[in-house]
Amino acid sequence: MTSGKVILFNDPHSFSRPQEASVTHLSWQIKVDFNIKTLSGIATYLIQKQPQAGKIILDIKDLVIQAVYVNQTPVSFSLGAEKEYLGQPLEILLLPDSQEISIHYQTTSASAALQWLEPEQTAGGQQPFLFTQSQAILARTWLPCQDSPAVRFTYEAQVEVPPGFFALMSAENPSEIAADGQYTFKMVHPIPSYLMALAVGQINFQAIGPRTGVYAETALLSAAAYEFAEMEKMLQAAEDLYGTYPWGRYDVLVLPPSFPFGGMENPCLTFATPTIITGDRSLTSLVAHELAHSWSGNLVTNATWNDFWLNEGFTVYFERRIMEYLYGSEYADMLKVLGYQDLMKTMDELGVTNPDTCLKLNLENRDPDEGLTEIAYEKGNLFLLTIEKAVGRARFDAFIQDYFQTYSFRSNTTENFLNYLQAFFAPEKELVEQKVKPKKWLYEPGLPLTAISLSSSRFTLVEDKAQEWQSTKDASVLNHLNWTTHEWLYFLQLIQASLQEADMVHLDKVFYFTHSNNAEIAAAWFEMALKKGYKPIEETLEKFLLGVGRRKFVLPLYKLMADKPSGKNWAKGIYEKARPNYHAVTRQSVDKLLFT
Incomplete structure (x- = not known):
């Protein structure tokens, strides 16, 4: 079994001192309880320490620590003062022969990494759902750990979920549901804590290639499998460029829309937003991005x-x-x-x-x-x-x-x-x-003068069409172009400055931008509309903000709303209804925007 290497870097976002004592392997036993919305169980670490080290320090935030054992013997522990953003240090005294620590604990309603979704917040609408988001320093809110990217550890896990639910982690994953709700996982390569991940829900699996597949709720599975049909080709391309893929399988889990990011590169199992499912595979560069993280970031x-x-x-x-x-x-x-x-x-x-x-x-x-x-x-x-x-x-x-x-x-x-x-x-x-x-x-801030310039021949053609449209204001010049999402986004950016309300009405009538099923185009259109005071978007914008929790989209929209006269109350009214659907990562950003 491989293990993490002791790192001497000083991490300002962790209380841990891995240069003195560090974790190397985690055995995790956990029970997922949807009724009380908690995880409870035991985190047992193998450790390595310097001979003089008298304690090991872990990071925790909003956890209940029930008991601690060292070499299977109960010991006292102490919690340091809480610090903004960082939580608290959990200090455990060690003896010269200490090799193992076990922490019995439980999460709380404030554990920010965990999002507990009610059935109506899922695609299936029948059963609840749980997923985690640990980056950057939220792993400490659901697992006592040395929550620094400089500390790496291998892990194995035993996870108990209600019968009928699927459990997945950033590890070797099953392709079929366990009828009794008992799952085991293993990650044989050392990873940092921010790459720990768990998802539990009504999930199914469909293979894409020999080493790739997609997990999703049943209602989304076929659309996701179609959208990600080229995953195996992406994996082969990545290997041809920069060497053998080191993690065994590469699968994608499509999460409910409250997921705060486009994707999260959890090893073996990328978490992805459903907003990249457009039906035309035009936004799958996000999958390529998360796959690339298997080398740059995870490796x-x-x-x-x-x-x-x-x-x-x-x-x-x-x-x-x-x-x-x-x-x-x-x-x-x-x-x-x-x-x-x-x-x-x-x-x-x-x-x-x-x-x-x-x-x-x-x-x-x-x-x-x-x-x-x-x-x-x-x-x-x-x-x-x-x-x-x-x-x-x-x-x-x-x-x-x-x-x-x-x-x-x-x-x-x-x-x-x-x-x-x-x-x-x-x-x-x-x-x-x-x-x-x-x-x-x-x-140094800004861009150095040595920065190269970038250009696109396909965007040059878009520029020509934008000029033609601006001179004629006739949307028919844009018909039958078969543009990708990228070309439409570039076109909208080009014409934004000169747009009048009548132009927006005309474009909307022809291309239905306000009601686009493509989240990238819809969000760009909503931003333009808010800047121009185009009111026909208001009802659809509210539905969008209620249904999508991806921070990249919602934060700029709330900001534009709040910047308008009397718009802050409008934004707060929508946010009050939408907030329960957002992950803590998104909530924290919008809270800061609207209430400080």
Whole structure:
């Protein structure tokens, strides 16, 4: 059995001191109780410690600790003072021969990682549903752990759920329901706590390929299987690019719409939002993104949340290489340009001199969720694209392959990355410094002058159509274009500034944007409509906000509503009804927006 390596990084978002004593393997026994909405059970860790270490420290938040054992002997424990965002340290005294600790505990109604859904909040509408979301530091709200991405451990689990329910984890998963509700899981590779995941509900499975498949509620299963039909091809493309997939199987679980993110890269089992199911496979780059995390993030992990770009910048780059491999460079170029536009929007919102636009962040005494912006994703990606252009793709691919192999199942800091980059490209030292200037990307705000420009030939054609439409205001010039979601999004961005209400009425009548089943297009249209005061969206917008909990969509919409005269009361009225349907990650963001 492999085990995590003791890391010496100082993590400002964890009380643990893994350099003194760290966990290496978890045996988890848990019971899921939908009646009282709690998890209760035992977390038993194998530990490794320095000879002088007299205690081990774990992170907890909103948990009830009932008893603690060391080497199967009951011991006293202490809980430190609670700290905002971080929760409390759980300190357990150790003896020189201590090798194992066991914590008997129970979650509470405040355990933010857990979302307990009522039947009416699910697609099937018959049975409740539970899912977890641990990133960034919410694992400590459902599992006592050393909740730092620098601490890795293997695990095995025994999970008891009500008979008739399916249970899944970020591990080897069953493909059929256990009639007695008893499930066992095993993760043989060391992972950080934020990649712990659990889902329980009325779920079914459909295979896509030899190593890939989709889990979903029955009502969504066939649509999800159609949407993700190319998962096996994506997996093969990823392996062809950067080496053997290390996790065995790659499956996707489609969650109810309250899931706060597009996807979460839990090993072996990506959690995904149903908003990417459009019927035309146009948003499956999200699957490529989460698959890419199997290397960048899960295999090689940011050591702290200040280094978050190491996870996401590499993953965005890898995702678009997968899409290029499968669909060609013209398709991937569209994703790059849209990503760049998102980056520029974030830069404008934060301000180009804001230190939060550096790749290396300083999130101490702050919620690490504040660092989950397009800076990590798109500035990180643009940095890597700039290196690629400077040294050539073949040389850059060799660098990435070597990077993944060197840091396999380890965590890394920005400083280590920089040292590694400089060592690998020592023969090109002057070229990289002149054409890239890595330290400016990592440690200075804004975009360096070395940033490469991005373009898309397919978007050039969209620009031509946008000009034609603006000169004629005749939607027939847009008929029969067979555009992807990406091209429609780019078109809407191009015409937004000049739109008049009559234009929106006309476009809506022809293309039904207000009632689009494509969440990306609907959200973009709603944003435009709110900026322009286009009132026909109001009823449909409310339905959208009541039915979708993805933070990427709902937070900008509430912000635009609240910015309008008397709009804050409108936003609060809708949010009051929608809030029970949102995960804590989304609730915290919208609460802060509307009530502070």
